[in-house]
Amino acid sequence: MSEDTVLLAAVSLLFACQQAYFANLVGKCRIKYKVIPPAVTGSPEFERTLRAQQNCIEFSAIFLIDLWTAGWFCNQELAALFGLLYIYGRHTYFYGYVESAKGRLKGFSVCKTSLILLLVLALTGITNSLFHKYFHLNLLKKLF
Amino acid sequence: MSEDTVLLAAVSLLFACQQAYFANLVGKCRIKYKVIPPAVTGSPEFERTLRAQQNCIEFSAIFLIDLWTAGWFCNQELAALFGLLYIYGRHTYFYGYVESAKGRLKGFSVCKTSLILLLVLALTGITNSLFHKYFHLNLLKKLF
Amino acid sequence: MSEDTVLLAAVSLLFACQQAYFANLVGKCRIKYKVIPPAVTGSPEFERTLRAQQNCIEFSAIFLIDLWTAGWFCNQELAALFGLLYIYGRHTYFYGYVESAKGRLKGFSVCKTSLILLLVLALTGITNSLFHKYFHLNLLKKLF
Numbered sequence: 001m002s003e004d005t006v007l008l009a010a011v012s013l014l015f016a017c018q019q020a021y022f023a024n025l026v027g028k029c030r031i032k033y034k035v036i037p038p039a040v041t042g043s044p045e046f047e048r049t050l051r052a053q054q055n056c057i058e059f060s061a062i063f064l065i066d067l068w069t070a071g072w073f074c075n076q077e078l079a080a081l082f083g084l085l086y087i088y089g090r091h092t093y094f095y096g097y098v099e100s101a102k103g104r105l106k107g108f109s110v111c112k113t114s115l116i117l118l119l120v121l122a123l124t125g126i127t128n129s130l131f132h133k134y135f136h137l138n139l140l141k142k143l144f
Numbered sequence: 145m146s147e148d149t150v151l152l153a154a155v156s157l158l159f160a161c162q163q164a165y166f167a168n169l170v171g172k173c174r175i176k177y178k179v180i181p182p183a184v185t186g187s188p189e190f191e192r193t194l195r196a197q198q199n200c201i202e203f204s205a206i207f208l209i210d211l212w213t214a215g216w217f218c219n220q221e222l223a224a225l226f227g228l229l230y231i232y233g234r235h236t237y238f239y240g241y242v243e244s245a246k247g248r249l250k251g252f253s254v255c256k257t258s259l260i261l262l263l264v265l266a267l268t269g270i271t272n273s274l275f276h277k278y279f280h281l282n283l284l285k286k287l288f
Numbered sequence: 289m290s291e292d293t294v295l296l297a298a299v300s301l302l303f304a305c306q307q308a309y310f311a312n313l314v315g316k317c318r319i320k321y322k323v324i325p326p327a328v329t330g331s332p333e334f335e336r337t338l339r340a341q342q343n344c345i346e347f348s349a350i351f352l353i354d355l356w357t358a359g360w361f362c363n364q365e366l367a368a369l370f371g372l373l374y375i376y377g378r379h380t381y382f383y384g385y386v387e388s389a390k391g392r393l394k395g396f397s398v399c400k401t402s403l404i405l406l407l408v409l410a411l412t413g414i415t416n417s418l419f420h421k422y423f424h425l426n427l428l429k430k431l432f
Contacts, residue, residue, distance in 0.1 A: 002360060002361055002417055003417060003420065003421045005360075006361070006414060006417040006418055006421055009356075009357045009360065009361060009410075009414055009417075010414050010418065012353045012357065013353060013354070013357050013407075013410055013411070013414065015349075015353070016349065016350045016353040016354055017407075019346075019349060019350050020347075020350050020403070023346060023347070023350075036389065037336075037339060037389045037392070038332075038335045038336045038338070038339035038340075038385075038389060039335075040339070044182075047182045047183075048181075048182045050182070051181060051182035051184070052182075053346070054346075057201070057345070057346050057349070058163075058167060058197070058198075058201050059164075059167070060349040061159075061160065061163060061201070061204040061205070061208065061349070062160045062163050062164050062167075064349065064353075065156045065157060065159070065160040065208075066157070066160055068153075069153045069156065069157050072146060072149075072153065073146055073150070073153060097182075101180065101181045101182060104181070115164070119157075119161075122153075122157055123157070126150060126153055126154050126157065129146055129147060129150040129153075130150055130154070132147065133147045133150055188326075191326045191327075192325075192326045194326070195325060195326035195328070196326075201345070202307075202311060202341070202345050203308075203311070205303075205304065205307060205345070205348040205349070205352065206304045206307050206308050206311075209300045209301060209303070209304040209352075210301070210304055212297075213297045213300065213301050216290060216293075216297065217290055217294070217297060241326075245324065245325045245326060248325070259308070263301075263305075266297075266301055267301070270294060270297055270298050270301065273290055273291060273294040273297075274294055274298070276291065277291045277294055
């Protein structure tokens with residue numbers, strides 16, 4: 001069982017470390033620009049860093065659901081690969097956004113692409129699993 | 145294994161798509177009311193839309209934990225049904241909140257009801273599983 | 289299968305209840321200090337309470353990934369124990385932050401410690417599982 005999910009777990013753990021790292025950077029940015037908690041406004045640099053982190057958090061449930069359903073029901077290796085692409089996209093997004101509001105766009109489109117790829121895998125796998133559960137048909141095996 | 149969770153995965157994926165859709169609506173609302181990132185304040189319409197999305201995110205971990213523990217340890221079909229009720233509640237909540245602050249209340253009570261139902265399922269299933277693990281008793285089988 | 293994860297599920301459910309409880313306290317704080325939705329600023333007491341809850345949400349994906357990978361791939365009992373420590377840390381953090389901005393620091397360091405402990409477990413377990421998958425080696429069994 002655990003071998004069928006170890007790549008998904010490894011990618012998820014890398015993602016968790018990235019999120020913790022971003023949270024840490026927001027904390028450092030608070031000190032640098034003297035934005036004392038619980039304030040969430042101040043210098044534009046701080047506000048961009050905070051929004052960059054917040055946007056990552058807003059999408060974290062979407063990413064994790066997509067990753068695990070894609071990997072569990074369709075193909076673990078491909079899902080892990082697209083998961084790594086997402087983490088790379090978030091990296092680009094975060095550092096781009098810290099520089100300027102426009103800088104977030106490139107990384108965001110990488111994230112969007114990887115989420116769509118994961119969604120396609122997930123939908124394929126879940127449809128196949130539903131057909132197997134209710135009609136005893138294995139469509140993926142018939143196709144390939 | 146995967147057939148025992150495919151309904152939960154399907155409901156989770158639908159939830160992920162709903163969250164992505166809400167995020168997209170917030171983005172469109174930014175353009176419509178000219179709230180340039182990283183700003184999070186501006187017209188009341190934008191602020192309500194943003195808060196509606198934020199509240200959905202705040203509850204996403206609670207919902208996913210409730211859904212999966214209820215479905216995994218108690219009954220997948222019932223958990224999936226209550227999960228769909230939650231997604232319907234979030235839909236009503238979001239569009240109600242976009243209209244007016246009071247408009248969020250009806251959808252929120254639907255969400256609360258479905259979370260409580262999932263919690264009851266989850267507690268039943270986990271209690272049974274703990275009794276089985278430590279005392280080799282299957283309470284649910286004895287009762288039904 | 290479900291017995292291998294029942295402690296993780298129980299800790300996750302307790303965490304979900306804690307998050308719901310914090311969300312409820314923010315709602316009560318809104319009424320007490322007359323901060324009408326969708327406003328997120330007002331009295332310093334309300335802003336601290338809101339930020340305390342937001343910080344819990346920001347770390348919820350990190351915590352859940354750490355907890356489940358540690359428990360699934362390494363040791364369920366230890367992971368559940370560190371998970372309880374995290375929940376205690378969040379409790380201390382939240383009530384400390386509500387009192388004063390400085391009050392959040394003690395609870396936060398408890399949370400950080402438990403996350404690091406979970407991360408060590410998770411990395412150990414995943415490394416072992418990867419070695420087993422690709423090199424058919426069970427390092428943990430060889431060591432203990």
